[in-house]
Amino acid sequence: MDQLIQQFLTGLSIGSILLLVAMGLSIIYGAMGIINLAHGEFVMLGAYAAWFLQVQFGMGLLISLVPIFLLVAAFGWLIERFVLSFLNNRPLDTILATWGVGIMLQQAVRLTAGGELRYVKMPEALSNSTAILGVQISLYRVFLLVASLVLFAATWLLMNRTTVGMKLRAIIQDRPVAASFGVNARRIYGLTFAYGAGLAGLAGALVSPLKSVSPEMGTGYVIDAFMVVVLGGVQSLIGTVASAFILGELSGVIAFLQNDTVAKAIVLLAIVVLIRFRPQGMFATRVRA
Amino acid sequence: MQSKSADLTFLRRTNAELIAILAVCAIFFVVPVLLNNDYLLNKVARYLVLGILAMSLSLSWGYAGILNLGQAMSFGLGSYAMAMTLKLKTVPVHTGPQGLPDFMVWNNVTQLPWFWWPFESQAFAILAGIAIPAAVAAALGWFMFRGRVTGVYVAIITLAAMVVLNLVIIDQQQYTGGFNGITDLAQLELFGIAFDAYGRSTYYLVTICMTVALLVAYAFTRTKAGLIIQAIRDHESRVRYFGYDVGAYQIAAFALSAAIAGLAGMIYTIVMEFASPTFLGVQLSLSVVVWCAVGGRQSLLGALLGAILVAGVQGALSESATFLETWTLVMGGLFVLIVLFLPKGLAGLVASLWALIRQRPLRSVRGVHRIEQTETGA
Numbered sequence: 001m002d003q004l005i006q007q008f009l010t011g012l013s014i015g016s017i018l019l020l021v022a023m024g025l026s027i028i029y030g031a032m033g034i035i036n037l038a039h040g041e042f043v044m045l046g047a048y049a050a051w052f053l054q055v056q057f058g059m060g061l062l063i064s065l066v067p068i069f070l071l072v073a074a075f076g077w078l079i080e081r082f083v084l085s086f087l088n089n090r091p092l093d094t095i096l097a098t099w100g101v102g103i104m105l106q107q108a109v110r111l112t113a114g115g116e117l118r119y120v121k122m123p124e125a126l127s128n129s130t131a132i133l134g135v136q137i138s139l140y141r142v143f144l145l146v147a148s149l150v151l152f153a154a155t156w157l158l159m160n161r162t163t164v165g166m167k168l169r170a171i172i173q174d175r176p177v178a179a180s181f182g183v184n185a186r187r188i189y190g191l192t193f194a195y196g197a198g199l200a201g202l203a204g205a206l207v208s209p210l211k212s213v214s215p216e217m218g219t220g221y222v223i224d225a226f227m228v229v230v231l232g233g234v235q236s237l238i239g240t241v242a243s244a245f246i247l248g249e250l251s252g253v254i255a256f257l258q259n260d261t262v263a264k265a266i267v268l269l270a271i272v273v274l275i276r277f278r279p280q281g282m283f284a285t286r287v288r289a
Numbered sequence: 290m291q292s293k294s295a296d297l298t299f300l301r302r303t304n305a306e307l308i309a310i311l312a313v314c315a316i317f318f319v320v321p322v323l324l325n326n327d328y329l330l331n332k333v334a335r336y337l338v339l340g341i342l343a344m345s346l347s348l349s350w351g352y353a354g355i356l357n358l359g360q361a362m363s364f365g366l367g368s369y370a371m372a373m374t375l376k377l378k379t380v381p382v383h384t385g386p387q388g389l390p391d392f393m394v395w396n397n398v399t400q401l402p403w404f405w406w407p408f409e410s411q412a413f414a415i416l417a418g419i420a421i422p423a424a425v426a427a428a429l430g431w432f433m434f435r436g437r438v439t440g441v442y443v444a445i446i447t448l449a450a451m452v453v454l455n456l457v458i459i460d461q462q463q464y465t466g467g468f469n470g471i472t473d474l475a476q477l478e479l480f481g482i483a484f485d486a487y488g489r490s491t492y493y494l495v496t497i498c499m500t501v502a503l504l505v506a507y508a509f510t511r512t513k514a515g516l517i518i519q520a521i522r523d524h525e526s527r528v529r530y531f532g533y534d535v536g537a538y539q540i541a542a543f544a545l546s547a548a549i550a551g552l553a554g555m556i557y558t559i560v561m562e563f564a565s566p567t568f569l570g571v572q573l574s575l576s577v578v579v580w581c582a583v584g585g586r587q588s589l590l591g592a593l594l595g596a597i598l599v600a601g602v603q604g605a606l607s608e609s610a611t612f613l614e615t616w617t618l619v620m621g622g623l624f625v626l627i628v629l630f631l632p633k634g635l636a637g638l639v640a641s642l643w644a645l646i647r648q649r650p651l652r653s654v655r656g657v658h659r660i661e662q663t664e665t666g667a
Contacts (some may be wrong), residue, residue, distance in 0.1 A: 261460035265456070
């Protein structure tokens with residue numbers, strides 16, 4: 001029984017990390033139709049920013065979250081403004097452009113910060129473990145789960161309860177009509193991309209104490225996040241949450257029985273098969289194009 | 290009147306393209322006569338192989354509109370097929386003739402795993418190096434294209450499939466050689482000719498493969514199926530309304546492209562004398578897309594020459610390690626600029642200049658191959 005709960009909690013923990021990483025990607029794709037292949041590099045930038053702030057200024061991880069969010073969001077805004085906004089009607093080319101941007105970011109970090117692994121210290125208060133239902137679990141992992149759910153709630157409120165969110169939803173439904181009502185689509189797109197990038201930065205900073213930080217770390221995350229988005233369906237925040245935790249539990253179980261790589265391979269196979277029969281994902285109503 | 294002039298452009302373009310392909314192949318056949326340096330010849334052969342790989346992507350991306358970000362997966366599969374059979378031909382130091390490959394011995398494997406058995410036969414391996422990538426692509430294509438998944442999703446799934454296969458190969462070290470790949474290979478022998486990586490025979494093998502691959506791909510684009518493929522790229526649903534089985538055509542183009550990439554992978558193993566997980570890595574796959582974009586995605590020859598040009602420049606400048614690091618940065622930037630401002634690559638630029646020289650309106654050139662205006666139509 002203990003093992004079962006342990007397994008379930010591990011799955012939840014993997015799921016919360018997946019959700020953190022996938023949320024920004026899902027918002028950007030759902031809203032703008034842009035697959036952001038530089039997303040993993042935004043995650044990496046967030047992790048490096050956490051490392052840098054800690055080593056240079058001795059800032060704790062929790063305090064540095066706000067500047068990290070703003071920094072990576074600003075980066076995202078610049079990229080949207082100076083690269084992606086030129087590719088309005090060429091969705092396939094946005095993949096290429098963001099891929100190129102990602103490679104440049106990766107290489108720039110490698111040249112400035114070095115290619116070796118970096119480590120970020122966990123906040124003191126969260127470095128112990130606690131007992132849940134008789135099973136020991138690290139407090140930091142509990143914190144991650146809570147943080148991912150809080151961020152999700154904030155995002156949902158932003159999309160559904162604010163003016164900016166309403167404008168964005170209007171643009172998604174019909175851009176020309178929204179524009180004729182005075183919505184500045186370019187500005188909203190810029191803000192959306194910045195928000196998605198900022199979320200990726202936060203995700204990177206939050207997972208950095210658990211994993212080593214390296215310039216290549218983004219690739220793995222971006223692939224995992226795509227699987228979440230493909231499974232959950234686009235334009236469905238709820239779908240993203242559900243599929244993040246489904247994939248988290250699934251990976252946890254398979255990794256327990258076999259190993260991480262086998263888990264990834266099986267999850268991918270399952271998703272490819274699923275796409276054949278439910279191309280719109282499990283939770284979305286719209287068909288993807 | 291308009292249709293007649295369009296036909297003429299079409300004809301002229303057909304001949305020009307074929308002549309250009311044959312001319313380029315002829316030039317590379319002559320290179321060994323002028324270049325009396327085995328080391329450089331091996332390098333050129335390497336670039337030609339990468340050129341074939343880029344050309345295979347042009348077939349699926351430029352012609353069929355299937356952006357395969359995992360093109361290196363097919364390449365890697367071909368490369369491993371060749372490496373496996375050549376590995377079985379080497380006499381292992383530790384276990385003697387007919388013994389297990391050395392890396393299996395190091396990993397305490399006691400007998401040859403079942404999927405290595407057929408690779409005792411060289412003929413099977415050569416067939417498999419083309420058929421396995423094609424079959425994998427066809428299977429993946431069946432799931433994707435029958436599910437009517439297009440555009441960005443195809444790009445992501447192909448990329449994910451490659452990354453996962455790469456991880457599996459590294460993980461299953463005892464059967465695949467893991468991170469180190471398969472090294473210390475015997476030389477390929479065909480019809481009594483031994484193919485030494487630094488010999489002329491290998492160079493000619495590469496050039497012959499390149500010519501055949503180019504002509505096959507070119508012929509495919511000229512057939513009716515090839516034209517339908519391009520129509521699907523431009524407007525998928527219209528072709529579907531005409532009653533064509535869009536998915537079947539896409540699967541065919543995808544598989545053909547993978548088969549050519551597999552062939553390139555096989556000869557890459559011969560030229561490099563090893564197979565490694567980097568052959569199906571993200572880095573190489575990205576490079577292939579960059580070469581294709583630089584050369585011109587909608588031109589088989591353009592993609593091929595783009596690869597030779599970019600890889601060649603990189604090879605020539607790679608003497609210093611610091612430069613190589615900056616190079617990646619430069620290549621990323623160049624790639625973004627080309628995507629933004631020169632979507633048809635150098636081939637498109639040449640076509641426009643050619644039209645200018647002939648004092649014909651640019652419009653007709655644009656009309657022949659257009660892609661980006663209609664891509665969002667669906």
